[in-house]
Amino acid sequence: MKRIYNIAVIVSCIDEEYQNKILCGITDYAKINDFNVSIFNAFGGNFKSIKQDVGEYNIYNLINYTTFDGIILLTNTITSEEVKNKIIQSAKDSNVCTVSIDNPLLDTYNIGIDNFEAMYKMVSHFIEHHNFTRINYISGMDNNCDSQIRLDAYKKVLMEHNIPVQNERIYHGSFRYDDGVNAIEHFLNSNVEMPQAIVCANDVMALASIKTLQSHGLNVPIDVCVSGFDRIYDARNYYPEISTVERPLYEIGQLACEKINKHLQRTPQEPCETLKTNVIFTQSCGCSMHKLEHINEFRIKSYNKLSQYRSGVINMNLMACDLAETSSMEEVLEKVSYYVKSIECSEFYLCLCENWRSSYDAERGFIDNSITYGYTDDMLCMLSYKDGSFNTTAFNFSSKDMSPNFNISDGGNVYYYSPIHFHEKCLGYCIVGNSNYPLQSPVYHSWIVNLSTCIENIINKISLKNMVDQLDRLYVIDNLSKIYNRNGFSRFGGEIYRKACERKSDIMVLFIDLDGLKYINDKFGHHEGDNAIIKVANAIRQCCSNGEICARFGGDEFLVFASDYSLDDVKVLCKNIEEKLKFYNSKSDKPYKVGASMGYHITTADENIPISRIISIADSKMYELKKQRRKMRGQSV
Numbered sequence: 117m118k119r120i121y122n123i124a125v126i127v128s129c130i131d132e133e134y135q136n137k138i139l140c141g142i143t144d145y146a147k148i149n150d151f152n153v154s155i156f157n158a159f160g161g162n163f164k165s166i167k168q169d170v171g172e173y174n175i176y177n178l179i180n181y182t183t184f185d186g187i188i189l190l191t192n193t194i195t196s197e198e199v200k201n202k203i204i205q206s207a208k209d210s211n212v213c214t215v216s217i218d219n220p221l222l223d224t225y226n227i228g229i230d231n232f233e234a235m236y237k238m239v240s241h242f243i244e245h246h247n248f249t250r251i252n253y254i255s256g257m258d259n260n261c262d263s264q265i266r267l268d269a270y271k272k273v274l275m276e277h278n279i280p281v282q283n284e285r286i287y288h289g290s291f292r293y294d295d296g297v298n299a300i301e302h303f304l305n306s307n308v309e310m311p312q313a314i315v316c317a318n319d320v321m322a323l324a325s326i327k328t329l330q331s332h333g334l335n336v337p338i339d340v341c342v343s344g345f346d347r348i349y350d351a352r353n354y355y356p357e358i359s360t361v362e363r364p365l366y367e368i369g370q371l372a373c374e375k376i377n378k379h380l381q382r383t384p385q386e387p388c389e390t391l392k393t394n395v396i397f398t399q400s401c402g403c404s405m406h407k408l409e410h411i412n413e414f415r416i417k418s419y420n421k422l423s424q425y426r427s428g429v430i431n432m433n434l435m436a437c438d439l440a441e442t443s444s445m446e447e448v449l450e451k452v453s454y455y456v457k458s459i460e461c462s463e464f465y466l467c468l469c470e471n472w473r474s475s476y477d478a479e480r481g482f483i484d485n486s487i488t489y490g491y492t493d494d495m496l497c498m499l500s501y502k503d504g505s506f507n508t509t510a511f512n513f514s515s516k517d518m519s520p521n522f523n524i525s526d527g528g529n530v531y532y533y534s535p536i537h538f539h540e541k542c543l544g545y546c547i548v549g550n551s552n553y554p555l556q557s558p559v560y561h562s563w564i565v566n567l568s569t570c571i572e573n574i575i576n577k578i579s580l581k582n583m584v585d586q587l588d589r590l591y592v593i594d595n596l597s598k599i600y601n602r603n604g605f606s607r608f609g610g611e612i613y614r615k616a617c618e619r620k621s622d623i624m625v626l627f628i629d630l631d632g633l634k635y636i637n638d639k640f641g642h643h644e645g646d647n648a649i650i651k652v653a654n655a656i657r658q659c660c661s662n663g664e665i666c667a668r669f670g671g672d673e674f675l676v677f678a679s680d681y682s683l684d685d686v687k688v689l690c691k692n693i694e695e696k697l698k699f700y701n702s703k704s705d706k707p708y709k710v711g712a713s714m715g716y717h718i719t720t721a722d723e724n725i726p727i728s729r730i731i732s733i734a735d736s737k738m739y740e741l742k743k744q745r746r747k748m749r750g751q752s753v
Contacts, residue, residue: 141369150527171537181210186376235269296324319344356399428559463549597653616721624681655696
């Protein structure tokens with residue numbers, strides 16, 4: 117039986133063309149050769165937020181490297197040096213066959229292109245063909261291997277042609293669109309003479325540079341020439357067409373898988389391979405136009421891209437609105453199920469950390485149990501989709517397994533792991549299986565962000581409800597006696613009275629007064645007075661088990677209110693309360709006795725008679741009883 121190999125791919129920002137083409141090569145190879153591929157993707161560096169990046173890059177902490185037969189690293193797409201180094205070290209420690217793309221590492225297979233030669237040819241072209249001497253440069257990240265090599269090539273060409281390398285003519289960016297904009301503004305505001313050419317480390321920055329130059333009234337290539345690197349779709353179909361470097365990205369992805377396959381088959385091979393590039397000089401450097409795609413094909417592709425983007429944005433807006441209206445996790449899962457169908461996947465799993473809920477405590481406030489780095493030992497699969505059906509019954513699985521799908525018996529599957537988080541707060545992750553959506557849709561990241569934001573909102577709503585419930589409890593519960601206070605009595609007693617009025621049934625009010633509270637407070641301290649209040653409240657609560665409302669009505673006053681009570685019922689209740697207090701006193705070592713005077717009134721509920729009048733009658737009866745008891749003990753009233 118043919119063994120099925122499992123490959124992990126570690127990458128960031130799969131919506132960019134460089135990563136996208138390499139992944140297409142990897143996934144196509146995997147499908148043909150029955151490899152299973154797990155792509156762990158973050159969208160780091162997109163929001164210029166450290167907290168956001170922490171949340172994105174946390175997905176790499178999920179990877180159990182030893183469960184894979186091979187690992188493909190695209191660490192040059194990760195902006196964090198710390199995260200990058202941790203991934204590289206973890207891959208090495210696993211002793212799993214590892215292929216690094218465009219970032220040469222020791223003890224791994226390495227695939228790259230000749231960045232130096234390509235950039236050398238590009239800069240040399242401006243000097244030797246166009247006779248330029250003022251050439252500015254927009255670099256990528258300083259900690260990126262490709263970026264460093266291209267910058268070194270730029271400097272070497274200038275030095276070989278006796279052109280000074282001026283730091284003012286070099287802008288250090290991060291391969292982002294904004295870097296191209298900011299670089300041009302920086303160059304235009306500098307004290308050095310206007311450049312004749314601007315060499316960019318990638319096409320994205322080149323496109324941004326041209327647009328920014330045009331916004332300042334400068335024409336490319338008449339006033340200044342511009343070049344890029346990568347030959348992405350927009351660069352080769354822009355006007356002016358960008359002079360650039362074409363790389364065999366799809367072939368790199370295929371070759372990475374092939375190296376793992378040969379290693380597992382014990383087939384001898386070279387540990388490092390450097391692929392050739394194609395330097396293309398076109399309109400943006402003042403040279404002849406390169407062969408464009410056929411105009412009809414270009415129109416079709418452009419329309420399809422625009423149509424896909426428009427429909428994607430509409431879908432994201434609908435998803436955001438639908439999820440914003442949810443008020444429970446059950447509603448979220450129902451809505452998400454609808455949108456999972458729209459991405460046309462064979463499998464989907466929404467996995468949340470076991471402690472995804474936060475809570476509220478009256479004394480400690482909000483309690484956030486979330487983590488920042490890593491995942492809980494046990495994960496909760498809240499929603500799963502497989503074989504055309506959904507399961508919304510949550511179940512646990514170990515985070516070491518990474519996926520709740522334990523029965524992958526066939527090959528050729530591709531799974532995309534994406535983090536679910538809010539800023540640096542880890543909520544979980546989702547897995548999309550066998551879908552073109554993550555690679556082909558321009559709004560896949562927005563889809564994930566919508567899902568993450570919705571889950572965070574639900575967590576906040578649950579926490580807010582807990583807080584309201586706690587505050588409501590504080591509003592109606594006496595903090596000392598733990599039975600209802602006046603507010604609680606008004607709310608719940610009033611409802612009983614209203615229903616009794618509708619039925620014309622009898623209601624009972626029992627008024628209870630703690631004996632000698634002032635004496636206990638003065639003689640033994642208020643903490644002992646509180647003890648007496650608590651013991652009376654406990655006795656009342658323990659004796660009321662037939663739907664009565666028990667409340668502390670004042671400092672030493674208590675109420676029991678109920679409907680459908682007979683005279684015998686209330687006499688039994690009073691006797692039981694007295695027995696509870698007697699039992700407590702018999703076991704207590706306190707220097708005082710806890711006692712209570714009680715008076716009750718039973719009458720037919722009448723909506724024309726306020727409940728306060730009935731309470732007053734019961735209070736008067738209790739007071740009369742208390743006077744009689746004091747006279748019997750020879751005490752003054």
